Amino acid sequence: MSAVGLQQELLEAAVTALPADELSAVREAAVASFAANGFPTTRHEDWKYTNLSAVAALSNTWLQNKADEPGAQAIAVDTAVTGQIDAHWITIRNGIIDPASLRKLDSLTQSGVTLARLAENVAKESIAVDDPLSAFNAALLRDGLRIRVANDSALDKPIGLLLIDDGSVAVTQIRILIEVGEHAKLRVVECSLSAGGDPQFANSVTQAVLCDNAALDFVRLQQRRKEHLSVNRFSARLERDAVLNYNNFDLGGELARNDIVADIVAAGASVNLRGLYLASGRQHIDNHTCVDHRVGPAKSTEEYRGILNGRARCVFNGKAIVHAGADGTDADQSNHNLLLSEKAEIDTKPELEIYADDVKCSHGATVGQLDKSALFYLRSRGLDKDEATQALTRAFASAILGKLAIEECHEYLATAMDEQLDALIDEE
C-alpha cells in the first residue's frame, strides 16, 4: 500500500482559519513542529505494523472541507455507562468539554479537585508535543480538560470521562492534563464511544504528573464502533514513591493505536500497566508501551493480553529502559495472546534495554490457541463448543480483569467483555 501523508498546506490553512482563542499560540507552535516530520509511515520502526494512511486520507478530506463544519448530523450515543459506573462524569464531545457536566462538579473543589477547560485558560508550555501525533493534536486543539488534585486530597469516587465522537466531526483532538499533588490520590475512568457509520478519527493525548507519594488509577475503556480510527497517547511522569495503575481495555474500533509512556524520575515509584484487547473482523489494535526507569529503586510491571479472531491484527511492543545508575530496578513485562483463527495475526515484542547493573528484569510473550484438552473436558460435561470457548476465553481475559485498578468499573467491564467475547466467538 502506498503511504498517504498528511498534506501540510491543508493543515496550515485550517489552523489559520480557526478563530483566535486561548489556544492560538499552542496551535501555531505545534503546526511548526508537526511540519518537521509529518505523520509517521511504516518505515518508521515504531509504526512498522500500523499504517496511518487511512487516518491521513480522512484528515486531508476533513481539513479541506472544514469550512463546512459542522457538516454531518450528530448521532445519539447510548451513554448507559454513566448510570452503571458510579463516578463524577464529565462529557467530552468531539474533543470539546461539555460545560454543563463540568459545572455540576464545581463542588469538588472542596475536596481539593479543580477541573478546568483549556479553552478558558492554558499555559502554552503545559501542552506537550512529544511526537508527530501529539503535535497534530496540539495543532488543531480547541479545548481540553485539566484535572488538578491538591496535596493530600482524594475523592470519594472516580472521575468519569465520557469521550463521545458523535459523528458530526470526522476528526477530533482530545487533550487531558492531570496533576496529582503530593500524597494525593485520583482515580479516573475513561470511556470512549462513537456513533454513526462514517469513518472518524480521534487523536487523544493524556498527560499526567504524579508528585511525591501521589497515586493515579486510570482505567480506559474503548468501545467505539467498527468504523472508528484512533490514536491514543498516555504519558505520565512519576516522582518519588508515586504509584500509577493504568488499565486499558480495547473492545472496539477499526484501528486503535495506544502509546503508553511512563517516566520514572525519582526513587520508589511504581508503574503497573495492564491491557486487554479483543479483536475480530479486520480490527487492528496496536499497543506500544515504554517505561523509562531513570532512577532506582523502582518497580514496573506490564501485562497485556489479547484474544483475536477473524483477520484481526494486533501488535504489542512493550519496552522498559533501565538507564545508567537506575540500580534496584525491578521490571517485568508479559504479553499473552489467544488466536482463535488461522488468519488472525499478532506481532509481539517485549523489549528490555538495560544500562544499569543491579536490576531484576524479565519479559515473556506467548501466542497460542485454545487448550484442546480443556475444551474436551468442558464439552464432556455438557457444555457446547461455544459455551466452552466462552468459558476458556473469559478465563484467559480474567487475568487482566481480575486486577482491575478501579473496582467501580468491574461489573460494567465484565459485562461489556462478555458481550464482546460472544460476538467475537460467533464470528467464523
Next chain:
Amino acid sequence: MNMLEIKNLKAGIGDTEILTGLSLTVKPGEVHAIMGPNGSGKSTLAQVLAGHEDFEVYDGTVEYMGKNLLELAPEERAREGVFLGFQYPVEIPGVNNTYLLKAAVNAKRRHQGLDEIDAFDFLKIARETMEMLDMDQSFLNRGVNEGFSGGEKKRNEILQMAILEPRLAILDETDSGLDIDALKAVANGINSMRDPERSIVLVTHYQRLLDYVEPDYVHVLSQGRIARSGDKSLALQLEEKGYDWIREAASA
C-alpha cells in the same frame, strides 16, 4: 434394554489401531470393572466412549440405551447421561468450579426440557456430596482443578458425577494416585451412586479399588480386546498372578 452395547469396536489414533474388536454389554444397575496392563486400550475405550476427537473409530458399533452413541458430540453424550471420570482431570485456571458444575447441570436440564437448577438446591446437593467425599467447601470457589492435588482432582470428578447423576458412568483410573483415605472417600462416593437405573464402568489397573467397590463383572483387556471375563474372583486372580498369564492365554 441394554445400557451399553459395544460390538466389535475397532478404534485408534491415525493408523494405529488400539482397540481391535472389542465387545461388551452392560445392563442397567451393573458395575463392570475393566482391567488390563498398560497399553491394553483401557483409556482409549474410555475416551472413545466420551467422544474424544483424537480417536478414530474404524469399525464396530456402540449403542447407549438403544441409541448410536458414536454419532453424538461429546456434549450431547454428557447431556444424554454419559459421564467420563478423567484419569487426568484437566486444570482450567480462571474457570470457576461452581460455574462448571452449574453450567453442566443446566446444559443437561435444558436438554431434558427442565428449568435451570435452583441456586439453593444446587448448593444443598453440592454441600452434601462434598461432605460425603470429605472435600472442603472452598473447592467450590476455586478454578476447576487448579492447584488440586491428585486426590482432590479425583474427588472433584466424583463430585461432578454425583451432581450430574449420569445413567452411565465410566471412571477411568479414578483410583490411581490415591492414598488410602482418598481411595475410601472416592469408593464411598461411587457406592452411593449405585442404583438399579445406573451402570458404572470402572477402568482400573489395580485390584485395590475393587476391595471397596464390588463389581458384578470383571473383564480383562489385552491387545485391544476383552481376553477374559468373569466375576470379582477374576480380579483376585489377577492380583495374585499378574497380567502375564492372560496375555499368554490370549496369544495361545
